Amino acid sequence: MTNEAVKEAGISIPGEKTPFKSKDQWKLGTKGKELLRVDSLKMYYPIKGGFLGRTVNHVKAVDDISFTIYEGETVSIVGESGCGKSTTGRAIMRLEEPTAGRVWFEGTDLLKLTKKQMLRKRRELQMIFQDPYASLNPRKTAAQTLEEALKIQQIVPADKRRERAIELLEMVGLAAYQADRFPHEFSGGQRQRIGIARALSVNPKLVICDEAVSALDVSIQAQVLNLLKKLQKELKLTYLFISHDLGVVRHISNRIIVMYLGKIVEIADKASLFNDAQHPYTQALLSAIPSLNPANKKERTILKGDIPSPIDPPGGCRFHTRCPFARDRCKTDTPELRKVKDRSFHLAACHFMEEIEAARSR
Ligand code: SF4
Numbered sequence: 001m002t003n004e005a006v007k008e009a010g011i012s013i014p015g016e017k018t019p020f021k022s023k024d025q026w027k028l029g030t031k032g033k034e035l036l037r038v039d040s041l042k043m044y045y046p047i048k049g050g051f052l053g054r055t056v057n058h059v060k061a062v063d064d065i066s067f068t069i070y071e072g073e074t075v076s077i078v079g080e081s082g083c084g085k086s087t088t089g090r091a092i093m094r095l096e097e098p099t100a101g102r103v104w105f106e107g108t109d110l111l112k113l114t115k116k117q118m119l120r121k122r123r124e125l126q127m128i129f130q131d132p133y134a135s136l137n138p139r140k141t142a143a144q145t146l147e148e149a150l151k152i153q154q155i156v157p158a159d160k161r162r163e164r165a166i167e168l169l170e171m172v173g174l175a176a177y178q179a180d181r182f183p184h185e186f187s188g189g190q191r192q193r194i195g196i197a198r199a200l201s202v203n204p205k206l207v208i209c210d211e212a213v214s215a216l217d218v219s220i221q222a223q224v225l226n227l228l229k230k231l232q233k234e235l236k237l238t239y240l241f242i243s244h245d246l247g248v249v250r251h252i253s254n255r256i257i258v259m260y261l262g263k264i265v266e267i268a269d270k271a272s273l274f275n276d277a278q279h280p281y282t283q284a285l286l287s288a289i290p291s292l293n294p295a296n297k298k299e300r301t302i303l304k305g306d307i308p309s310p311i312d313p314p315g316g317c318r319f320h321t322r323c324p325f326a327r328d329r330c331k332t333d334t335p336e337l338r339k340v341k342d343r344s345f346h347l348a349a350c351h352f353m354e355e356i357e358a359a360r361s362r
Contacts, residue, residue, distance in 0.1 A: 033071040034104075035206055035238050036092070041065050041101035043087050047311065059310050061087040063262035064101075069206070074232070074239040076249040078285065079259035080307055085242045088259075089208045092240070093127055094118050105206070123153050126204040130211035132195035136183040142169060142194050143179035149201045168197040173227060189220035193227065200231065208240045213248060225251050247289045250274065255345065258282045261318040262310055264337060268346040278340050278348035278357060280323050317351070325356050 044058040062084040069075045077085040091098040094110060103110040105125065113121060129135050136145055146165035150156045156164045166176045172193040183191055192212065199207055209228065213221040229252060231237060243249050249256060256273045258266040258281065266279040277283050284301040303322045308314055314321050320330040329351055340346040340353065350356070 032073075034068055035071045035106060036069040036240070037066075037102075037104040038068070038088070038092065039066050039102040039104065041088065041091060041103065042099045043084070043091050043096065044099040057311055060262050060313060061310055062091065062098075063313075065259070065262075065264050067257055067264065067267060069238060069240060071205075071238055072232075072236060073254040074241055074252050075255045075257060076241040076243060076253040077257045077259055078243055078246050078249050081244060082261075082307055082310065083259040084262040084310075085244075085259050086210050089127065089210050089240060089242050093122070093125060093208065095127075123155070123202040124204050125206045125208065126199035126202065127208045127210060128192075128195050128199050128212045130214050132191040133183060133188070136191060136194060138183050141180045141182055142174070142186070142197075145194060146198055146201050149198050153202045155202060164201070168201055169194070171200065171231070172197045187220075188216055189224060192216065192224055196224075196227065196231070200235065203235075204237070206238045206240065208242065210242045211244070212241070214243065214245065221248060222251075228252065246285050250289075258285070261307060261313050263318055264349070265319065266346075266348040267337065268340070268343070268348075272340075272343055272346045276340075276343075276346075278346070278353040279319075279350050280325055280356065281319050282348075317349075325352060327352070 041062055042060075042064055043062040044060050046055040047057045047059060048054065049056040065084075065088065067075070077088060079085050087096070090096045092103050092110070094103075094113075098111060101111070105121070108121075110118065110121065140148065143162060143165040146168050147161040150161045150164060151158070162179075166179050169179055170176065174190060174193055174197075178186070178190075183194070186194065195212075212228075213224050216224060225248070228239065232239060239252070241249065241252055246256075250270065253270050255267065255269055257264055258273075258279065260281050266273065266277065266282045268277075273282065274286065277286055280301075281303075284303050287299065287301045301324065304324075305322050308318070308321055314331075315334075316332045317323070317326070317330040317335050320326040323330065333351065335349040335351045337347040337349045340348055
């Protein structure tokens with residue numbers, strides 16, 4: 001695919017050395033102002049073995065992915081467990097150091113920052129985790145947790161921290177009288193609200209939500225998703241939403257990235273993806289979403305076998321061992337992401353997507 005087509009599709013140009021020629025250039029993205037650009041990101045974990053404990057192989061958790069997030073939008077990454085979606089979030093935050101690639105945030109390459117500079121930068125990028133209970137100190141009250149975050153980033157004077165902590169709790173739908181309660185005195189949904197308040201305490205621009213509602217009951221999930229949407233509007237936030245559940249992603253995303261075994265296989269606007277998914281893997285994920293309307297019931301595509309090991313991923317198209325449409329070419333040629341028909345913001349990585357689409361509509 002040409003660089004022009006990639007640019008038009010609203011994703012990064014892999015390998016582009018200097019995407020921002022001037023300070024203002026990052027404001028001129030196809031879909032508005034670019035906030036984050038991930039370029040050719042790789043995260044390989046070495047496997048040690050043998051007599052001398054040398055590196056004998058690598059787990060290729062994320063293998064050369066590129067995408068862009070524009071200010072104010074919600075981009076979701078979906079895929080099965082082990083596809084590399086959470087690793088991508090952690091690599092952007094530099095909670096783990098990527099093996100290769102670049103992560104541009106408002107024109108700054110985060111991977112070039114020193115540890116100290118990155119700590120300061122984390123004010124602008126925050127993360128919400130799946131299990132808020134594990135990330136909350138059981139010996140600290142809700143207010144103390146938030147006051148501590150404010151103290152670390154030194155953005156509120158000491159005598160104003162409690163006041164701000166209560167403001168934050170109210171912002172996420174908790175009450176002032178709950179400020180002195182400990183984590184075990186809150187429900188799962190309320191604990192996640194404290195996690196959200198803590199992330200927002202430092203006024204971030206980008207919030208990475210890593211399976212942020214996966215541990216919650218369906219009704220509570222809806223409440224937390226609605227809260228995230230409300231806060232996005234009020235605070236002009238941008239989200240990277242990571243989830244294994246396309247049903248959840250549907251409620252919050254503007255654009256969706258589908259990952260399989262460390263690679264992006266499809267990227268599209270929400271409507272385009274849900275109405276006209278092109279990659280057989282995305283189609284299988286969509287077929288698994290239960291529909292409440294019997295008229296909309298689709299036949300479920302059951303994928304054969306398990307997701308292969310990222311230590312030794314299949315050659316060619318990584319999905320070929322499970323794809324119902326695989327042919328010989330799929331075993332040897334790696335499909336590139338390419339534009340779907342006349343869709344500006346829809347790319348998929350399948351050699352035969354046009355033929356599969358034609359067969360589907362017959
Ligand atoms: S390239 Fe081949 S194996 Fe991969 S998704 Fe397309 S048809 Fe299936």
